[in-house]
Amino acid sequence: xxxxxxxxxxxxxxxxxxxxxxxxxxxxxxxxxxxxxxxxxxxxxxxxxxxxxxxxxxxxxxxxxxxxxxxxxxxxxxxxxxxxxxxxxxxxxxxxxxxxxxxxxxxxxxxxxxxxxxxxxxxxxxxxxxxxxxxxxxxxxxxxxxxxxxxxxxxxxxxxxxxxxxxxxxxxxxxxxxxxxxxxxxxxxxxxxxxxxxxxxxxxxxxxxxxxxxxxxxxxxxxxxxxxxxxxxxxxxxxxxxxxxxxxxxxxxxxxxxxxxxxxxxxxxxxxxxxxxxxxxxxxxxxxxxxxxxxxxx
Amino acid sequence: xxxxxxxxxxxxxxxxxxxxxxxxxxxxxxxxxxxxxxxxxxxxxxxxxxxxxxxxxxxxxxxxxxxxxxxxxxxxxxxxxxxxxxxxxxxxxxxxxxxxxxxxxxxxxxxxxxxxxxxxxxxxxxxxxxxxxxxxxxxxxxxxxxxxxxxxxxxxxxxxxxxxxxxxxxxxxxxxxxxxxxxxxxxxxxxxxxxxxxxxxxxxxxxxxxxxxxxxxxxxxxxxxxxxxxxxxxxxxxxxxxxxxxxxxxxxxxxxxxxxxxxxxxxxxxxxxxxxxxxxxxxxxxxxxxxxxxxxxxxxxxxxxxxxxxxxxxxxxxxxxxxxxxxxxx
Amino acid sequence: xxxxxxxxxxxxxxxxxxxxxxxxxxxxxxxxxxxxxxxxxxxxxxxxxxxxxxxxxxxxxxxxxxxxxxxxxxxxxxxxxxxxxxxxxxxxxxxxxxxxxxxxxxxxxxxxxxxxxxxxxxxxxxxxxxxxxxxxxxxxxxxxxxxxxxxxxxxxxxxxxxxxxxxxxxxxxxxxxxxxxxxxxxxxxxxxxxxxxxxxxxxxxxxxxxxxxxxxxxxxxxxxxxxxxxxxxxxxxxxxxxxxxxxxxxxxxxxxxxxxxxxxxxxxxxxxxxxxxxxxxxxxxxxxxxxxxxxxxxxxxxxxxxxxxxxxxxxxxxxxxxxxxxxxxxxxx
Numbered sequence: 001x002x003x004x005x006x007x008x009x010x011x012x013x014x015x016x017x018x019x020x021x022x023x024x025x026x027x028x029x030x031x032x033x034x035x036x037x038x039x040x041x042x043x044x045x046x047x048x049x050x051x052x053x054x055x056x057x058x059x060x061x062x063x064x065x066x067x068x069x070x071x072x073x074x075x076x077x078x079x080x081x082x083x084x085x086x087x088x089x090x091x092x093x094x095x096x097x098x099x100x101x102x103x104x105x106x107x108x109x110x111x112x113x114x115x116x117x118x119x120x121x122x123x124x125x126x127x128x129x130x131x132x133x134x135x136x137x138x139x140x141x142x143x144x145x146x147x148x149x150x151x152x153x154x155x156x157x158x159x160x161x162x163x164x165x166x167x168x169x170x171x172x173x174x175x176x177x178x179x180x181x182x183x184x185x186x187x188x189x190x191x192x193x194x195x196x197x198x199x200x201x202x203x204x205x206x207x208x209x210x211x212x213x214x215x216x217x218x219x220x221x222x223x224x225x226x227x228x229x230x231x232x233x234x235x236x237x238x239x240x241x242x243x244x245x246x247x248x249x250x251x252x253x254x255x256x257x258x259x260x261x262x263x264x265x266x267x268x269x270x271x272x273x274x275x276x277x278x279x280x281x282x283x284x285x286x287x288x289x290x291x292x293x294x295x296x297x298x
Numbered sequence: 299x300x301x302x303x304x305x306x307x308x309x310x311x312x313x314x315x316x317x318x319x320x321x322x323x324x325x326x327x328x329x330x331x332x333x334x335x336x337x338x339x340x341x342x343x344x345x346x347x348x349x350x351x352x353x354x355x356x357x358x359x360x361x362x363x364x365x366x367x368x369x370x371x372x373x374x375x376x377x378x379x380x381x382x383x384x385x386x387x388x389x390x391x392x393x394x395x396x397x398x399x400x401x402x403x404x405x406x407x408x409x410x411x412x413x414x415x416x417x418x419x420x421x422x423x424x425x426x427x428x429x430x431x432x433x434x435x436x437x438x439x440x441x442x443x444x445x446x447x448x449x450x451x452x453x454x455x456x457x458x459x460x461x462x463x464x465x466x467x468x469x470x471x472x473x474x475x476x477x478x479x480x481x482x483x484x485x486x487x488x489x490x491x492x493x494x495x496x497x498x499x500x501x502x503x504x505x506x507x508x509x510x511x512x513x514x515x516x517x518x519x520x521x522x523x524x525x526x527x528x529x530x531x532x533x534x535x536x537x538x539x540x541x542x543x544x545x546x547x548x549x550x551x552x553x554x555x556x557x558x559x560x561x562x563x564x565x566x567x568x569x570x571x572x573x574x575x576x577x578x579x580x581x582x583x584x585x586x587x588x589x590x591x592x593x594x595x596x597x598x599x600x601x602x603x604x605x606x607x608x609x610x611x612x613x614x615x616x617x618x619x620x621x622x623x624x625x626x627x628x
Numbered sequence: 629x630x631x632x633x634x635x636x637x638x639x640x641x642x643x644x645x646x647x648x649x650x651x652x653x654x655x656x657x658x659x660x661x662x663x664x665x666x667x668x669x670x671x672x673x674x675x676x677x678x679x680x681x682x683x684x685x686x687x688x689x690x691x692x693x694x695x696x697x698x699x700x701x702x703x704x705x706x707x708x709x710x711x712x713x714x715x716x717x718x719x720x721x722x723x724x725x726x727x728x729x730x731x732x733x734x735x736x737x738x739x740x741x742x743x744x745x746x747x748x749x750x751x752x753x754x755x756x757x758x759x760x761x762x763x764x765x766x767x768x769x770x771x772x773x774x775x776x777x778x779x780x781x782x783x784x785x786x787x788x789x790x791x792x793x794x795x796x797x798x799x800x801x802x803x804x805x806x807x808x809x810x811x812x813x814x815x816x817x818x819x820x821x822x823x824x825x826x827x828x829x830x831x832x833x834x835x836x837x838x839x840x841x842x843x844x845x846x847x848x849x850x851x852x853x854x855x856x857x858x859x860x861x862x863x864x865x866x867x868x869x870x871x872x873x874x875x876x877x878x879x880x881x882x883x884x885x886x887x888x889x890x891x892x893x894x895x896x897x898x899x900x901x902x903x904x905x906x907x908x909x910x911x912x913x914x915x916x917x918x919x920x921x922x923x924x925x926x927x928x929x930x931x932x933x934x935x936x937x938x939x940x941x942x943x944x945x946x947x948x949x950x951x952x953x954x955x956x957x958x959x960x961x
């Protein structure tokens with residue numbers, strides 16, 4: 001057959017998208033650092049009971065405010081003890097659970113809400129788009145911290161309340177980004193081709209559009225995770241987030257602030273951990289954006 | 299169109315119109331835009347109907363109506379004599395399939411070639427995965443690709459190879475009609491000819507019927523059996539390819555044909571005698587929509603819309619050919 | 629004969645990439661006289677657009693430009709600095725791009741953009757610049773020129789925008805216009821109008837033009853001289869008449885067989901094609917670049933390929949075979 005002869009000569013060139021992705025991932029230092037730190041903290045959070053040397057709630061009023069080893073403390077409490085004599089390292093380790101839990105669930109809830117709204121707006125356009133855009137504008141007009149403070153003040157602070165409040169407040173960026181990504185992809189001819197094949201609307205969205213916008217979604221997930229973790233810390237610092245004695249990093253900073261002038265490490269240690277976690281998540285997000293963005297065309 | 303043909307046309311459009319309501323400005327009133335205006339066409343099995351016209355003339359809207367992606371505002375589309383409604387897009391999908399212009403945008407970059415080509419089978423629940431794989435292999439062979447490309451991704455292929463994949467996807471359901479929307483205009487010259495040859499072969503082999511939309515009249519002349527010329531939503535001339543290219547009747551067709559640049563260095567750039575501006579389709583000119591750009595305009599063209607006149611195979615909508623045709627204004 | 633307005637010898641463009649060097653353009657030679665139109669024709673990846681950008685020095689830092697000679701209107705462009713090039717661009721040499729929507733700034737009026745180059749390069753007042761803008765808009769066939777000056781690009785159709793681009797290119801009466809696929813995005817009827825305008829104006833104003841295109845029909849109708857590029861090399865060059873009437877290089881012949889010509893090609897017949905793909909240009913490129921797709925290829929095509937010049941120097945091609953065909957193959961009648 002003549003028509004095969006023509007194209008057999010044309011070799012299939014280049015790596016698959018998967019191979020290209022792998023190559024870029026392993027060439028991106030920021031991304032690798034982010035993954036390493038986040039992975040480490042995730043392991044710490046999961047295996048907290050095994051790793052923590054003490055019970056994070058156990059008070060020892062005789063051993064209050066012992067300094068960490070590097071400031072002349074003992075190995076009994078490597079990072080010292082707080083104003084109630086609780087082991088600071090153990091509280092830090094359990095605190096990772098709180099931060100990641102809040103970051104993860106808040107991003108999950110807001111991601112579901114925002115993605116659903118954004119994709120619907122971008123795909124259907126018209127009135128749906130108008131409604132969603134209106135909701136986004138309403139949401140953007142609300143100051144997050146003040147609203148969160150008000151709700152927590154009414155319903156009382158607890159882990160669940162903080163997660164729900166943040167989850168229902170942080171969806172705006174998801175909606176904005178997913179809406180514009182969907183708008184871009186929906187005009188591609190492969191979407192029209194899928195419609196002409198007879199695909200149902202849900203199939204077109206889930207199998208043709210979603211795979212092409214999921215990279216943007218992942219980036220927003222990381223950004224909002226970092227956002228949620230910082231907001232939790234801020235709320236806890238103000239006393240309206242997670243309630244004592246739960247070991248939250250923001251709460252630890254808050255509890256240490258009275259002694260800050262005399263024992264600056266009480267604030268510095270949870271502060272630095274918080275900083276490293278948020279930095280790692282942001283590096284991960286930036287890295288993911290870099291490695292997934294230039295994919296569609298060579 | 300031809301009488302004495304017992305079987306109904308494989309595809310028929312009866313007085314199809316599509317009107318959009320266009321809002322001008324933020325608080326402007328909505329105005330109707332007749333993208334497709336009372337179009338009737340019929341294709342016999344094995345026909346290749348070339349549809350030509352400038353951008354904005356409505357040819358892409360017409361393609362969308364045929365594919366069931368847009369519902370006509372009025373009129374009927376019939377496949378094998380049965381009217382199709384907007385509600386059974388899935389059934390229509392088995393009979394009419396598209397091939398698009400840009401092979402870079404028509405294949406989902408995240409899917410393997412196997413997934414792209416087998417999607418129609420999976421959507422319609424035809425066969426199990428083994429028989430679907432077999433069908434993909436067969437259709438790849440038909441379009442001239444080796445079966446090892448099944449596991450490749452679109453980004454690994456050249457433009458010509460991608461267009462072959464798009465053709466394979468369109469043909470795997472064995473449709474009767476293929477709507478080709480500028481299928482070669484994004485391809486290099488040497489690849490374009492391969493795809494045109496392939497489309498020609500496939501038509502002969504499978505008895506396909508094409509609606510071939512293109513702005514490249516040389517390509518249309520080569521592949522089409524019939525040609526329809528569209529202007530501002532209306533078919534202004536329709537004829538077998540030979541009649542249309544050898545004896546064009548409508549002044550717009552003449553201008554289109556004159557603007558074809560063949561590789562003949564002695565001829566220079568032709569003068570099309572067309573004004574520069576394509577009219578605003580929201581406020582089309584009165585009378586014959588073409589009259590402001592027409593080289594052979596008459597007084598009557600400005601006020602009275604021309605009626606379709608037909609001598610069997612060749613129909614044209616122009617006052618020059620009406621029964622009461624008047625004198626051309628010099 | 630007077631000095632050519634543009635003279636290019638052995639132009640080479642290298643792009644360093646991870647694995648080595650991509651030799652994108654290799655050894656381009658041509659001369660262009662005043663008022664003459666050269667069409668560079670080639671498929672994607674032939675280096676035709678890079679060549680035009682190299683002349684304008686718009687390549688960007690990543691691409692290395694080397695040339696034995698690159699002289700424009702008495703100026704040695706290989707030695708011209710960024711300041712000198714800026715002074716030349718838009719004044720002595722102007723460019724027209726494919727997509728008039730993206731090359732016109734949507735934030736400024738047509739008038740502002742037309743007058744900008746003149747105000748930048750010449751010591752003229754606003755009134756004078758405005759008068760010139762109106763004059764040129766009328767010249768490119770735009771009616772109501774005065775009124776158009778205050779319009780924005782989005783208010784014009786594609787064809788009108790391309791006319792504005794042409795007017796803009798002509799504002800400073802350049803010696804050279806480079807038009808990169810100026811009509812590819814336009815309808816056929818508009819394409820003919822724009823090309824006619826370009827041909828008429830360059831003749832009338834005695835401007836040299838380089839027109840980059842993939843469309844052989846455009847080349848045949850517009851060009852005085854043709855340069856056929858394949859994979860970064862000039863494979864055939866000559867007057868339009870000679871190249872189209874008696875194409876010598878197998879690639880040129882192959883291209884011409886690929887396109888259907890109304891009235892000449894039999895309807896529905898099999899069109900010619902060029903099997904295979906453009907070879908990789910990374911690393912050492914030796915022998916004839918077209919040999920992998922050439923039906924005339926022999927063992928000798930791996931070696932040194934001579935650039936064959938006709939007696940009058942007006943039709944040249946690069947091929948080992950003396951007549952562009954394998955020895956012993958009769959030329960079809």
